[in-house]
Amino acid sequence: MNAAVMDKVIDQYRIRTEPYYRAIGDEVALYEAAYAVRMPMMLKGPTGCGKTRFVEYMAWKLGKPLITLACNEDMTASDLVGRYLLDADGTKWVDGPLTLAARFGAICYLDEVVEARQDTTVVIHPLTDARRVLPLEKKNELVQAHPDFQLVISYNPGYQSILKDLKQSTKQRFGALDFGYPSRDIEIEIVVHEAGLSPEMAGKLVSIAGRSRNLKGHGLDEGMSTRMLIYAGSLIAQGVEPVSACQVALVKPITDDADIRDALGAAIRACF
């Protein structure tokens, strides 16, 4: 593949406009330092707290292309590294997202990596230690990772399944950043920016989320995420009446338990 084609392929993965990201602590600086030594990174945190947005933002800030892959149970190693496809002239090798990123120097982001089976995740091992290579067995090729290449995975430790956990040998290849829900003021700022709400209304949504996070482990598996608040906020910004917006975007999605719905509904009314 010549350089021009390469550029064209990888170009589509570049992030052109700055994604909105509000730093909570020193995670931006830490990530930059980690990238400087190309340390593979693991982002931990509950769903909807901004992990994906953070990676996008960092890719933009570092000016690197970003290849994202959402992992799932049925994913095989070939979905990562690539496979031979048949075409009219015979077979043709097609790079998978991981190979693509390694060849062209992109940041490869494997979202919710625990969802993938363990035999799948081991293919990332040679890329995440000093070797920085990716063997393509079927093609009999050893891809030397591009100097810009970095691997990032995300991981929600809240999943209560003993069958879904990363192997120690995988975990220990990564540096990790913990993500939680931002503090009240920052969360308000985020909701204001993303949903286009007044700070006052955003403040109410944030207190509602706080109420639901109180119920975590007591009927709720997970509290309301910042992402949900933004959805609720966007509905309110559309002119939807706040209590019904909260019902639609916050309460109904997270639980089917009638008592919890009732309790959350009442807590929401208490916040308005």
Add this chain to the structure above:
Amino acid sequence: MPQLDDYRELIDALGPHARQLVQASWLEASRSFSRDGIARYLRGAEEIAAAGLGWGAVLTYLRELPALARTVGQEPAFKSIDCALTVYSRTDAATAEQVFATLNLAARRLGDPGLFAAYLEFISELAQTAPLGISPILSSMDQLLSQLTFDGLRRWALLGVQSHMNDAQVQARYFRLESEEGRNLLRSEADGTVFADVERRLSLYLRALWGRGIKLRPVVHAAGPSAGRRATLDGTLVRLPQSFRGFAGQSGVALYRAAAAHAAAHIAFTGTRFPVGQLKPLQVALVSLIEDARVERLAMREFPGLSKVWAPFHVARPGGAITAMSLFARLARALIDEDYQDDEPWVQKARRMFFEQRDYWEDQSISRTIGSLLGNDLGQMRVQFNFKTYVVEPAYRDDNFGIWDFGDAAEAGEDDETAYQGARLSGGDEGRQREQEEEEDGTPDGEEEKVKLSAPVRQKEMPEEPLSPPIRYDEWDYLIGRERPAWCTLLERAAAEGDAARIDQVLERNHDLVNRVKQLVRAVQVQRPVRLRKRLEGDRLDLDACINASIDLRVGIPPDPRVHAVVGRQQRDLSVLVLLDLSQSTNDLVPNAGTTVLELAREATALLADAMERIGDKFAIHGFSSNGRHDVGYYRFKEFDRPYGELAKARLAGMTGQLSTRMGTALRHAGYYLDKRRAHKKLILLVTDGEPSDIDVHDAQYLVLDAKKAVEENQRRGIYTYCMSLDPKADRYVNRIFGQRNWTVMDHLRRLPEKLPMLYMRLTH
């Protein structure tokens, strides 16, 4: 018209006197039933006679049923036979006859076939839970149904069953409406909302708002009209009336919610109790009123929407007679409702004083200052105030008993004490005793209580013979930072056997749940090895697909790349050991559920075992209880390689709770069994109702840290431990023992049977 002689065979089958009996009601029967119906009617009589209910019951049946069939239809009418037989199986023939005798009455009152069917179910259920109550409740059925809806009846009966689980005499009096309590609850039930129905959502509501567990318990009323009922605070425990009638156009649920929110505001903002000191009763009442307003204002700063919860109950208006009660109510409203106008100078002054302090509301001493000043004014106005008849208004506010420190009873003065109890309306020895019983798991002293309780148990003989030679386990001592070698002795004992049918009954009773679990199971069930064709990749070629691809190639069109085949593998390779805590405390009654923790654990385990069996997971069910370090008992109800059959079920049914909880040793032993298993994943699912404790250990930390150590040891061997805790206070220690995310605290014990299988599915999905 059908003739008697057409059914001669059926009638003869009934026995020698039957003809006369049938004759008497024949005319009516022949008009009420279809032809088939008559046959069933007669066969029903035969069934009743065969079951041994006696001629009295048969006669009543024959007499009552035709009219019943006309009111509710044939099908529901015939269902009453099963109902009566169920009742008979738990009681006697006379009671079963009574069921038939009251059928028409119930049908008329309920007036709906669906409700009537529900009524029959209700009677059958009641026969299971309170067989001795059936006859009394049937005898007062006319009166009950004239005042209650069917739901009301069910709630009223449930309250009776729960309140007097252990005393059939009192229960019978309750059902016969001879006891004050029964009558009172009946009155309130006529249109009230019952605590048990709203408890869970209220406690979730409070947890959501305030981020802490605030315990809700019912108050038992001995007497008094429902209008005088108030919530009461007891440390961080909130007692709410067992039922609330709607008020000021609001429903009972709204009143409950307002009361719960108000009590929680006290817990959040009334930091210390006010000392009574030299305050007069009038001042005490006023300080309480100001304090109520203060905590509500503070709560509303955080949650503005609470004003909508409380405001509707403030309905006082200006004008009318100047009495302490009316002034208090007007002041309460003036402090909460900013739009409210009142021309009374005293109310205006109070309002001004209160709002001038708005920047200092956080300081609870302002309540005392303002309250006592206002009390003086009121004294000068010569307004009469009778503390004994005083009841806090509006109805959602608590009796304020919990925010005062009376010091020694003598110091507080006889008057105050009695006055408060008057307002509290929780009097009646019976009621208070019950409250105390309930409290055992609630208050901080409950714990001490338990330790005391378990101490004398030591003398109790362990009846079962040990199964195994004694096995010794080390125990971790955090003080010396090392193991005490061979410190604990574990003895495996034979599990007592009960009636296996009980376990099957659990499954029948929870039919809906079993079905739901079945569907979940289907999703995770082991698939038979199957060849999956037309895959993008796989370990072999799919010949048909290859041929097609070759053809495509020759033709010159892009072929379908899916030319491989895979053989699907068995995906679950899991060994699970369910470890049950069988300590004494599992015999505690679960509030509002009318059953014990152990019973719930048994049900939950039965359902879980059913689910695991369906999935095909390898599992064992073990249990433990300890009596000091020399005697840790361990029971194997079901073993890994044995089928889950009659024996396992019988053992589960025979499971009892006794002694203490030495968790670490039991976990090590469970680890020993799992270590021998060959499985990809190994899991101990521990179901416990309290923290580790034993009679010979007085340092609460010691066994907690030993259990933690045991969990870690198991973890090192690749055995995960997950804890399902039934102790609402478990947050304190489970995290330490099992580590983050390896535990769940049941927020509501009653739901354990439903939650345990679901939890298992989620854990292993």
